[in-house]
Amino acid sequence: MEYFHWCVAPNMQVPIQPKVKTIKFGDGYEQRIQDGINSDLRSYSISLTVRRDEDLWIDQFLTLHAGYKAFLWRNPHTHKEVKVKCQSWSVNVMNTTATITATFEEVVS
Template structure:
């Protein structure tokens, strides 16, 4: 997004989000059965968040438009509720469930180094 201002996702997610950690590790195995493990890169422990929002239908349409505008490609800022840290994420997939007056959105946020 060179030169562009990164947008911020400002909606509150449900408190029951799940967080997946999958640190990248390089392993060297020796013939005697020993192995040496080291971190693979500087940012080897980026998280994946599965979030849900239940909002009024009109707000849901705005959130869906926000995610559509990012297109799974553009990173955006998001305040991670557990740590209250502003992190950079992308959203490669999401689904919506439209009800009469409400909308439920389930999304995957992947932490990135933009």
Template sequence: METFFWQVAPSMSEKAEPKIKTIKFGDGYEQRIKDGINNDLRSYSVTLKVAREDAQHINDFLTRHGGLHAFKWIEPNTHRLITVKCTSWTSNVMNTVTTITATFEEVIA
């Protein structure tokens, strides 16, 4: 499995949305349980500002994985090596610099 080794901007945002199952009873009572073993996977909105030449390598990497194949990435806040997929990204090309924004979704396999 390949590793995404480019550095992302420190202004990255992390989204946590644990999956739960809820059963509602009468009088406002409800029971909640975890939905599966890996119910707390994260999503990361990342930005990279790179030279135009590097942007082509990043776009090639993301295109090669095509949102289907996962890859390894070192999460900058915890420095954990996690497995993610990227189903969408945007490139903003300027004269010498390209800004790429992407969403990395943590996956198990």
């Protein structure tokens, strides 16, 4: 499995929304349970600024994984390796640098 080795900016966003099944009964009562054994997978909104020539390598890496192939990435806050996929990213090209924003979604396959 390939490794995403580029360093992301420290202002990464990690929205957290565990999957929960809810059954509603009369009079406002409800029962809630965890939805599956992997109900707390994370997504990471990352960005990185690189030299103009390096953005091509990152774009090629993400394109080769085609939005469904998983790769390893080290979370800069926890320093844990996470298996992720990336279904969407954008590249903002400037004169000497490029900014790449992407969403990494944790997977367990």
